[in-house]
Amino acid sequence: MQLSRLVYANVLGFVSVVSFGQEIKLPEQQDRWKIQPDGSIEWKIDKRIPHHDHIEMGGEKVALWMQYGVDSSGRSKLSRTMVFPTFRLLPHKTIAHMTYNVEDAELPRIYINDRLLKGGVHNASVVGDLQEKVQRVTHKGIMQIESILRDSVVLKRTFFPSVDKPVAIEKLVFINNGKRPAKVDMDYMRREVRPAVERTSDGPHHFILSTIGDGLKTLQPGDSAVFAITYQATRGTAQPLAVVVNREEQLRRDRVNQILSKLILETPDEVLNTTFAFAKIRGTESIYNTKGGYMHGPGGLRYYAAIWANDQAEYINPFFAFLGDEIGNKSAMNAYRMFAKYMNPEYKQIPSSIIAEGAGTWNGAGDRGDMAMIAYGAGRYALAYGNADSARVLWPLIEWSLEYLKRKINDEGVVWSKSDELENRFPAGSANLNTSSLYYDALRSAVMLGKQLGKSATQLAQYEQQAKQIRANIEKYFGGTVEGFKTYRYYKGNDTLRSWITTPLVVDIFDRKEGTIDALFSPRLWTEDGLATLAGNQTFWDRSTLYGLRGVLAAGETEKATRFLKYYSRRRLLGEHVPYAVEAYPEGNQRHLSAESGLYCRIFTEGMFGIRPTGFNSFDITPRLPKEWNNMALRKINAFQNTFDIEVARAGKNKLTIRIKKDGKEKKYTIKDGATQKITL
Numbered sequence: 001m002q003l004s005r006l007v008y009a010n011v012l013g014f015v016s017v018v019s020f021g022q023e024i025k026l027p028e029q030q031d032r033w034k035i036q037p038d039g040s041i042e043w044k045i046d047k048r049i050p051h052h053d054h055i056e057m058g059g060e061k062v063a064l065w066m067q068y069g070v071d072s073s074g075r076s077k078l079s080r081t082m083v084f085p086t087f088r089l090l091p092h093k094t095i096a097h098m099t100y101n102v103e104d105a106e107l108p109r110i111y112i113n114d115r116l117l118k119g120g121v122h123n124a125s126v127v128g129d130l131q132e133k134v135q136r137v138t139h140k141g142i143m144q145i146e147s148i149l150r151d152s153v154v155l156k157r158t159f160f161p162s163v164d165k166p167v168a169i170e171k172l173v174f175i176n177n178g179k180r181p182a183k184v185d186m187d188y189m190r191r192e193v194r195p196a197v198e199r200t201s202d203g204p205h206h207f208i209l210s211t212i213g214d215g216l217k218t219l220q221p222g223d224s225a226v227f228a229i230t231y232q233a234t235r236g237t238a239q240p241l242a243v244v245v246n247r248e249e250q251l252r253r254d255r256v257n258q259i260l261s262k263l264i265l266e267t268p269d270e271v272l273n274t275t276f277a278f279a280k281i282r283g284t285e286s287i288y289n290t291k292g293g294y295m296h297g298p299g300g301l302r303y304y305a306a307i308w309a310n311d312q313a314e315y316i317n318p319f320f321a322f323l324g325d326e327i328g329n330k331s332a333m334n335a336y337r338m339f340a341k342y343m344n345p346e347y348k349q350i351p352s353s354i355i356a357e358g359a360g361t362w363n364g365a366g367d368r369g370d371m372a373m374i375a376y377g378a379g380r381y382a383l384a385y386g387n388a389d390s391a392r393v394l395w396p397l398i399e400w401s402l403e404y405l406k407r408k409i410n411d412e413g414v415v416w417s418k419s420d421e422l423e424n425r426f427p428a429g430s431a432n433l434n435t436s437s438l439y440y441d442a443l444r445s446a447v448m449l450g451k452q453l454g455k456s457a458t459q460l461a462q463y464e465q466q467a468k469q470i471r472a473n474i475e476k477y478f479g480g481t482v483e484g485f486k487t488y489r490y491y492k493g494n495d496t497l498r499s500w501i502t503t504p505l506v507v508d509i510f511d512r513k514e515g516t517i518d519a520l521f522s523p524r525l526w527t528e529d530g531l532a533t534l535a536g537n538q539t540f541w542d543r544s545t546l547y548g549l550r551g552v553l554a555a556g557e558t559e560k561a562t563r564f565l566k567y568y569s570r571r572r573l574l575g576e577h578v579p580y581a582v583e584a585y586p587e588g589n590q591r592h593l594s595a596e597s598g599l600y601c602r603i604f605t606e607g608m609f610g611i612r613p614t615g616f617n618s619f620d621i622t623p624r625l626p627k628e629w630n631n632m633a634l635r636k637i638n639a640f641q642n643t644f645d646i647e648v649a650r651a652g653k654n655k656l657t658i659r660i661k662k663d664g665k666e667k668k669y670t671i672k673d674g675a676t677q678k679i680t681l
Contacts, residue, residue: 024521026567027528031574035274039260040140041579045070045133052077053577055143056282056299056592059161059252060289060327061086062233064168065301066143066159074133076145079103080159082168084233085288085297085304085357088201092360094353095302098200098233100193100207107229108187108211112153112174139579141256141281142249152178153219162243163251164289167232171245174227176219185216186227201356206234212245259284263323265604266633275569275579276604279597280323282580283316286594287331292338292358294331300583300591306355306362307335309370310421313377314438315543316598321384321613322605324638333390336378340397347404350374366418367408369435373421375401376438379445383613386641388452391616395453398446405439406466413473415439420500422541425587426534429491433478434503436470441507443467448614474504475511483524483535486515497524497535499544505551508612513555520548521564529585530568541584546599553607556674558624565603609634609646610676616640622676623648623656642681 032048033041052069067079080102087098110117117132131150138144143159158171176182191209212228219225228245265276287296290305297304298311307313312335320328338358342350351361352370378398382391408416414436420428443463450460478488483497490498497519505513519525524535530545532538545568552561573579581600582590605611609632610622617640625632631649644662651657651670658669658677669677 024523024526026564029567029570029575031570032576033574033578035270035574036138038140039274039277040138041274041278041573043137045074045135045137049074051576054589054592055139055579056286057141057143057159057161058286058288058297058299058594060164060287060294061166062161062168063286063299063301063304064159064161065299068137068143068145070134070137076132076134076147077104078145080168080170080231081301082207082231082233083299083301083304084166084205084207086290087166087205087233087235088305088356088359089195089199089205090201092201092356094306094355094362096356097304098195098205098207099301100231102209102231106191106209108189108214110172110187110227111183111185112149113151113183114185115150117149117155139278141259141285142252151180151182152176153182153184158249160249160252162248163255165232165241165243165248166234167230167241167243167248169243169245169248170229170231171249172227172229173224174219175224176221179221181221182219183216184219184225184227186211186214188214189229201359202235204236208232208234208240210240212243255285256281259323259325262325262636262638263601263605264635266635268629268632269566271566271570271573272604275573276601278573278579279581279600281597282592282594283319283597283601284323284325284328287327290357292354293334294327295334295338295357296328296331296594298583298593298595300588300593303593305357306353307338308353309339309350309368309373311593311595313339314373315377315595317377318380318384319598319601319605321381321386322601322611322637322639324636324643329385332381332385333393336374336381336394336397339374340400343397343400347400347407349404350401365423367416368419368421368423369415369417369432369438371401371404371408372415372417372435372438372442374398375405375442375446379442379449380613382449383445383452383615384619384639386616386639388616391449391453395449395455398442398449402439402442402446402463402466405442409470412477413469414477415470421543422533425539426498427491427494429493431477432491432500433474433488434490434500436474436478437503437507437509440467440470440474440509443470444507445613452616471509474509479512481515482519485519485522487512487519488516497522499525499531499533499541499548502531502544502548502551505555506547506606508554510555513557517552517555517557517560520552521560526564529571539584539586542581542596543583543599546581546596546603550599550603550607553603553624554610554622556624558608558626561607561624562626605634608632609648611646613640614678615680617642617681619679620676621646621658621679622674623658625650625656625673640681644681 050071054067056065063083065081069077084098089096132147134147145157147155154175156173174184194206197204217225317332320332349367351363353362378394382394410416414431420432480489488501580592581596583593612620633647635645647659654673660667
């Protein structure tokens with residue numbers, strides 16, 4: 001029976017009444033952070049303490065995971081975890097990388113005018129310590145903490161990973177803002193730890209903490225002094241690197257700015273623009289230079305020097321095709337090549353994950369729909385990247401994956417899989433909506449890509465027919481009324497709403513968009529942190545929220561999607577846990593896994609701007625300009641073998657203008673709001 005009104009107690013703990021088609025009330029948000037003129041975000045310490053958070057930063061050879069906070073008295077508390085993805089341990093496992101944690105009390109002692117600094121770098125047992133008051137914390141690819149000490153001395157700490165070396169750096173700058181000279185004295189320290197040689201791959205490995213600039217320095221009023229602590233890994237008999245701190249800091253800033261200089265979002269909403277910029281940083285920095293080539297890794301202290309069919313092949317790689325970052329594109333092509341090595345004539349499953357710099361595999365959840373993930377991502381990537389030679393490399397993998405999926409069609413016409421990307425954390429049946437939907441989109445991309453490569457018309461006609469059939473079967477098998485909403489069952493027998501009912505919207509299946517969108521934004525699924533994985537359950541995974549926002553925009557529900565997008569973006573950028581999209585909760589305690597940030601950017605490229613690659617130099621665009629905006633733009637898009645801008649603006653009632661700007665030239669199109677325009681560059 002179709003209900004018209006439901007009463008739910010949702011996971012936020014309050015009772016909500018929802019009538020189908022009406023929006024729920026979103027909780028009020030109180031920002032802790034503020035966007036600064038230079039594009040950074042700042043937490044200016046006020047009375048809302050204690051507060052603690054964590055953030056991850058990545059370079060090609062090291063990841064730096066910082067737990068940071070300010071206690072109720074205003075002192076800092078820091079914990080540094082260094083992960084060295086290419087310093088592998090035995091036996092080969094996903095998480096078998098060398099990792100070390102350093103707490104405040106393990107650092108060299110620092111004295112200001114003969115008094116011990118307490119808070120951040122201290123030994124709490126020493127009498128006569130020096131009080132610290134943290135003033136501000138900032139993020140923009142580098143973390144900085146500014147504190148005031150007694151005697152008018154200011155301490156500025158900067159934390160960042162090296163761009164290309166197995167080194168993380170903690171830079172300390174002391175500034176004398178007083179009227180008298182000030183003495184600053186840091187102990188010399190060199191501490192080495194190493195795992196047993198028998199536990200290392202290509203070892204022995206060494207972890208070395210060492211000081212730079214240690215000793216006593218006298219600062220005249222207005223002067224400053226720089227000290228540093230480095231955390232680095234070495235292998236065998238190699239000597240520790242001689243780190244030039246300011247040079248490494250500048251290289252890190254240059255790398256961040258390089259990422260920010262491409263694919264620039266311009267909207268009237270500063271929060272969206274800044275969240276997009278930060279997502280580019282997190283999505284791109286987590287690429288590791290391994291024995292197997294560049295490998296994008298999710299991070300989170302567990303997932304490095306390894307690739308997955310979902311995180312890399314499906315989520316992040318299609319984003320790299322638009323960003324135009326050289327290392328990002330190398331990692332994307334390398335990921336697909338790695339998966340392609342496991343193709344076989346028997347059509348046995350390609351592993352879900354390739355680990356340990358390519359030396360091993362993980363397949364613990366069986367077939368999660370991985371071939372659909374790979375074919376979907378590779379097809380979209382090849383089209384948007386626009387390089388015919390690269391596409392020829394990817395075509396056999398796409399072709400093989402589609403044949404594998406065809407062989408997994410069950411008696412009811414949808415794709416069998418043992419689990420899904422949540423790996424049996426929640427029920428997925430023997431055939432799930434996500435896998436069949438991705439298969440459908442992969443077939444569509446294969447038809448377009450095959451035409452670009454001159455593939456057999458007969459083969460492409462078969463793909464076209466298979467796409468038509470799987471779309472019809474998705475409706476027959478998964479379509480249904482769940483908890484009163486005309487939407488989809490995630491699997492056969494499923495009678496509780498699931499967040500992944502959003503996938504059909506992402507692949508342009510809009511048959512049940514009204515009921516699906518109402519369900520997504522009902523109190524049964526929407527929580528203060530986005531979509532619950534299962535209605536009534538507190539568990540959430542950002543990836544389904546990010547898919548959902550993108551899909552709702554693609555479906556044309558622009559105002560509703562924008563409202564929830566603004567809420568979500570503000571919470572992630574300026575709230576209590578910042579500044580990136582997260583993996584999940586309670587699992588992982590909202591780790592900033594990297595590929596989710598790529599999915600955030602795709603909300604705009606594929607959702608709000610509605611870009612659907614159709615050829616090496618062509619795409620369809622269906623812009624979704626919110627009513628309160630007069631214009632929006634994506635600048636320095638690096639896709640389809642071109643660099644160009646897209647500008648969208650209002651052109652009277654129910655009309656939009658699209659301007660494509662490239663090489664100083666412009667093409668202008670006028671369309672009805674909601675219409676699709678074909679673009680050829």
